[in-house]
Amino acid sequence: MIYWLLRHWIVGPFMTRVFRPWVVGLDNLPEHGGAIIAGNHLSVIDSFLMPLVLDRRVYFLAKSDYFSGTGIKGRLVRWFFLAVGQLPMDRSGGEKSSQSLDAALQKLQEGQLIGIYPEGTRSPDGKLYRGRTGVARMVLDARVPVVPCVMVDTEKIMPIGRRLPRVGRIGMIFGEPIDFSRYYNLEGDRFVLRSITDEIMVTLNRISDQEYVDVYASSVKARVEAERKALAARR
Template sequence: MYYGLFKHVLLGPPVKAYYRPWVEGADNVPAEGGAILASNHLSFSDSIFLPLVLKRKVVFLGKEEYFTGSGVKGYATKAFMEGVGTIPVHRGGGRASEAALRTGMQVVQGGELLGIYPEGTRSPDGRLYRGKTGVARLAIEAGVPIVPVAMIGTDIAQPIGQRVPSRTDIGVRIGPPIDPSEYSARQDDREALRELTDTVMAAIAGLSGQEIADRDAAQYKRELDKAARIAAEDLGPSSAS
């Protein structure tokens, strides 16, 4: 409902004029048909700048809670999410990962582009973390190509915790599509899923130039949070006495 309005009128023109995002390899995005855009994830604004540099609509998946808020804030959040191409994932009655897979399947089988961040969360330190295998499973089951994407500079423009991106060079590099057909009918084979996912992540690293961290990003974030809590406790009232 709001996508065209945001991209072509309200959000797109002023953002492109101010930030002047650049793109390399846009021709690697299929001109039609379903495909997965698998990107690194450095900033919240990744989901804003990627669609702006492409001609086709890009659909992202978001928590249902983004669309169910009340009042002015709830309406504004819903409008913004729809405006940047996000659709809700209904998680009732099943795990979030399965709900996302089903919703993503509907998107690509409907001939649209689906944006996915295989790391599952934003990088806490600029490194590229291990990809989750859902991207491979979806591509194999749907029979659609995976297009590797690298967001450049969004972490500098909008670090975690900063609301409005700063003015800096922001770019998007897009690599050749990866055909999952050699893994056909192996969507339940863990080794096949890991191999294809690692191939995708290696392609993203080649585009972004990021250092590869061979571990789960969400787990690392939990470790950082735990360390921060322990440090805060050590600096509490008892240590000051």
């Protein structure tokens, strides 16, 4: 109820007028049944803009930090993210990350749409980075198709570090669904997991104009942060 109120009467109409999204390939989304929407990730606002053009509800995996704030502000942020369909994703690895993926898997088994960013974090510079294999595990466990989605220019209206978005037009391109049924029952093969992930990233790269870099975005961010700290220490 809260989701539909925000989507259709409060946040949705406002954001649609402000950002005037253009869309290509919307008919590639299935009308029924579970599916994974795998996208590039340019801005924190991606997860709020993409659902505006869909008739179906989509759940996103969002970093768990958004759900762990304290005080009134922390509770409001947590309520808002849950209300608009965000699921907490623990990125620390191990059992906690596995539990986060299980929550998304349950939604897929219920016939829902799950949005996921295979890069694992926002691109630090607008380039497309190597995907993580968590998306492949979900594909094989849930046995659902993958719909590639490319967000366009969202990093221009809300780059990393900016608290409020600028006014500007953004776009979305939905590619044809990818069927990975040929890999079913091979969940334990790490080469299969990498192959599925790489195929998704190649598809995203093909339908976008982003430069592809075969390293993890998190590694690039860590290196940049280390260089920043080293520079600060020398001053």
